[in-house]
Amino acid sequence: MGCDIITISADTKFVHLAWRKSEKELAAVRYPMAADPTGRLARMFGVHDENSGLSLRGTFLINPEGTLLNTEVNFYNLGRNIDELMRKFKANLHMSRKANEACPSKWKDEGDKTLVNPGAKMVGKVHEALAG
Amino acid sequence: MSEAAGGLKLGTRVPDFELETYDPVKDDFGKFRLQDQIAQKRWTALFFYPADFTFV
Numbered sequence: 085m086g087c088d089i090i091t092i093s094a095d096t097k098f099v100h101l102a103w104r105k106s107e108k109e110l111a112a113v114r115y116p117m118a119a120d121p122t123g124r125l126a127r128m129f130g131v132h133d134e135n136s137g138l139s140l141r142g143t144f145l146i147n148p149e150g151t152l153l154n155t156e157v158n159f160y161n162l163g164r165n166i167d168e169l170m171r172k173f174k175a176n177l178h179m180s181r182k183a184n185e186a187c188p189s190k191w192k193d194e195g196d197k198t199l200v201n202p203g204a205k206m207v208g209k210v211h212e213a214l215a216g
Numbered sequence: 217m218s219e220a221a222g223g224l225k226l227g228t229r230v231p232d233f234e235l236e237t238y239d240p241v242k243d244d245f246g247k248f249r250l251q252d253q254i255a256q257k258r259w260t261a262l263f264f265y266p267a268d269f270t271f272v
Contacts, residue, residue, distance in 0.1 A: 087259035090248055092235065095268040097245050100238035103268035110240075118235035118248050125233055130223040131264050142264040148257040150229050150250060160266055173261065 087145075087173050089115040094138055096121055131157055145173060147180060188214060 095103070100117035104110045123139070126132035131142035143164060145154035153176050158164060175187040178194065185198040188210075197214055199206065206213050224230060234249045253260045 087261050088253065089261045089263060090235075090237070091263045091265060093265050093267055097236045097238040099268050101245075104238065104240050107269070114241050116237040116239045116246065116248055118237045120235060125235065126264055128223055128231065128233070129262070129264065136266075138266040139264040141266070142262070144224075144230075144262040144264075146230055146250070146253070146260040146262070148254060148259060150232075150254045152224050152226055152228060152230050155224075155226060164263075169261070173259070177259070 090118050091115060092118045092120050092125060092139070094121055094123055094126070095119060143169060145176060147176065 093100075097117070097119045100119065104113060104117065120126055120139070123132040123137065126139040126142075129142055129144055131140040133140060138160075140160065141158040141162065141164060143154075143156045144152060147153050154172050156164070156169070156172075171192055174193060175191055178198070179185060179187060182198075184201050186202050187196075187198055190196070191198060199210070199213055202213075230250060232249070232251045234247055237246045237248050238244075239246045250260065
């Protein structure tokens, strides 16, 4: 089960092509590079910087039903951590299959402890639930 | 500065959108539509970034 990555900036598709072909760091890039030259989509997601006309480093995870499940926005000078993004994707994928489970902060991957049927009985007993 | 964190709320449907793309696999231009992802039951991760030819 995968996730399609789409990168988006205010550059046109022509600039994306030129950048991909000139920058050797991008040689392995296989995802579509999308153009949002008017900033319309960046505004919709709240990451458009009206002062610069550029977009902040926003990451948005959308499930197969089109529902927004995760948002992370970094300022210009902080890169994203792909491990944390993968953790969020895996957790959301897990919970989409097991609706009665919740992934706690230390959940990293399949097989890690989840909180099953979090409810009245677990109030004040999260420590025991995670240890059990 | 900007109103980061977003105009869309978690747990809500993302309005459909379409963007022009450069697809490195096909080495060609194309389009990305959210409704196509939904039709194909695919997860989507959108990565916004400031600009091509920058450094991070």
